[in-house]
Amino acid sequence: MRHDNLDTFLKTADTTLAKGPVALIFVEDDVEIGSTVRHHLDCGFKTLLVLMPEAFGLPDDVADKVERINFDVVRGDDCFDAVNRVSAAAPGLWLYYCYNAEYLFYPFCETRTVGELLTFHTEERRDAMLCYVVDLYAGNLEAHPNAVSLEDAHLDKSGYYALARNDPDNHNYPKERQLDFFGGLRWRYEEHIPAKRRKIDRIALFKSKPELTLRDDHTFSDEEYNTYACPWHHNLTAAIVSFRTAKALKSNPGSTFDIETFKWHNSTRFEWHSRQLLDLGLMEPGQWF
Structure with missing residues (x-):
C-alpha cells in the first residue's frame, strides 16, 4: 500500500503494525532498492516500511508486499525522528532500520x-x-x-x-x-x-x-x-x-x-x-x- 507521508501511515498503525518484527528501509537514492527490499522480505519480517522519495520507483514484484511511505530527508536527523515516531506508535514490537543497499x-x-x-x-x-x-x-x-x-x-x-x-x-x-x-x-x-x-x-x-x-x-x-x-x-x-x-x-x-x-x-x-x-x-x- 502507498501512503502520502508518515503522518498518514501512522493513522493506520493499529492494524498495520499489529505484528512484528517490523523493518524500516530508508531510501536515499535509486541504488539497489529492489534487492534491499527482497533481502529483508526473505529474512521474514512481518511488515516492511519503505520510506522513499515519491519520484523513485519500486519493482513490481515487491511493490504490493510492502508499505510504501513518501519520505524525503530534509535534515540529517529526519530518519532518526521517523524511527522514533514508528517506535512510539508500536510499543512492544521488535523494530529494525537500515538504508537502501544495506x-x-x-x-x-x-x-x-x-x-x-x-x-x-x-x-x-x-x-x-x-x-x-x-x-x-x-x-x-x-x-x-x-x-x-x-x-x-x-x-x-x-x-x-x-x-x-x-x-x-x-x-x-x-x-x-x-x-x-x-x-x-x-x-x-x-x-x-x-x-x-x-x-x-x-x-x-x-x-x-x-x-x-x-x-x-x-x-x-x-x-x-x-x-x-x-x-x-x-x-x-x-x-x-x-x-x-x-x-x-x-x-x-x-x-x-x-x-x-x-x-x-x-x-x-x-x-x-x-x-x-x-x-x-x-x-x-x-x-x-
Missing part, C-alpha cells in the same frame, strides 16, 4: 528467520541487539563507478577494533558493556569521514517501548539497549553489510578523485553467507546454535 545478516540466517532470532534473544531477556555495519565495495571501480556491485562485492577481512566508550557524566569512566567499534572504509578513509560518523556499531534491532529515543549516533536513551551483551554471558550479534559508505566516498567530490580502488591486501570477496561473517568474527552466535 543487507541484514545474522547467524544461520540461511535457514532461520529473523523472528526466530528475536524470539531467542527475547528469551535471554535482551531488548536490543548490537549490529556491526560492515562496508562492502565493488572490486572494480571502473566497471562500477558508484562502488556498488552485488556480483563483485568485497569487504575488509581484518582491520576492525574497539575502544572503550567513556561516560562524560561519570568522570569519563568507561561505560559498562559498551564499546565503540571501528574498521572498514570509515577507518581506512577516515580523513574523509566526520569523526562522529566513523563508528560502525548500530543498535539496529530493538524492542520499542514508551519514551525510548533513538539518538543520532545510532544509540538509545536507555543505556542497557547500547550494551553488546548481558552481564552473565555473551549474546547474539548481527551484521549489516552496506555499500552506503562506499557510495558516499565515490559520490563526494572531496574524496572521489583520491580513490582509484577500495581494494587492498586485506580485501576479500563477499560470499553473501553468514558463515563468512561468523568466521571473520564480524558477528557472534552467542548461545544460539
Whole structure:
C-alpha cells in the first residue's frame, strides 16, 4: 500500500503494525532498492516500511508486499525522528532500520528467520541487539563507478577494533558493556569521514517501548539497549553489510578523485553467507546454535 507521508501511515498503525518484527528501509537514492527490499522480505519480517522519495520507483514484484511511505530527508536527523515516531506508535514490537543497499545478516540466517532470532534473544531477556555495519565495495571501480556491485562485492577481512566508550557524566569512566567499534572504509578513509560518523556499531534491532529515543549516533536513551551483551554471558550479534559508505566516498567530490580502488591486501570477496561473517568474527552466535 502507498501512503502520502508518515503522518498518514501512522493513522493506520493499529492494524498495520499489529505484528512484528517490523523493518524500516530508508531510501536515499535509486541504488539497489529492489534487492534491499527482497533481502529483508526473505529474512521474514512481518511488515516492511519503505520510506522513499515519491519520484523513485519500486519493482513490481515487491511493490504490493510492502508499505510504501513518501519520505524525503530534509535534515540529517529526519530518519532518526521517523524511527522514533514508528517506535512510539508500536510499543512492544521488535523494530529494525537500515538504508537502501544495506543487507541484514545474522547467524544461520540461511535457514532461520529473523523472528526466530528475536524470539531467542527475547528469551535471554535482551531488548536490543548490537549490529556491526560492515562496508562492502565493488572490486572494480571502473566497471562500477558508484562502488556498488552485488556480483563483485568485497569487504575488509581484518582491520576492525574497539575502544572503550567513556561516560562524560561519570568522570569519563568507561561505560559498562559498551564499546565503540571501528574498521572498514570509515577507518581506512577516515580523513574523509566526520569523526562522529566513523563508528560502525548500530543498535539496529530493538524492542520499542514508551519514551525510548533513538539518538543520532545510532544509540538509545536507555543505556542497557547500547550494551553488546548481558552481564552473565555473551549474546547474539548481527551484521549489516552496506555499500552506503562506499557510495558516499565515490559520490563526494572531496574524496572521489583520491580513490582509484577500495581494494587492498586485506580485501576479500563477499560470499553473501553468514558463515563468512561468523568466521571473520564480524558477528557472534552467542548461545544460539
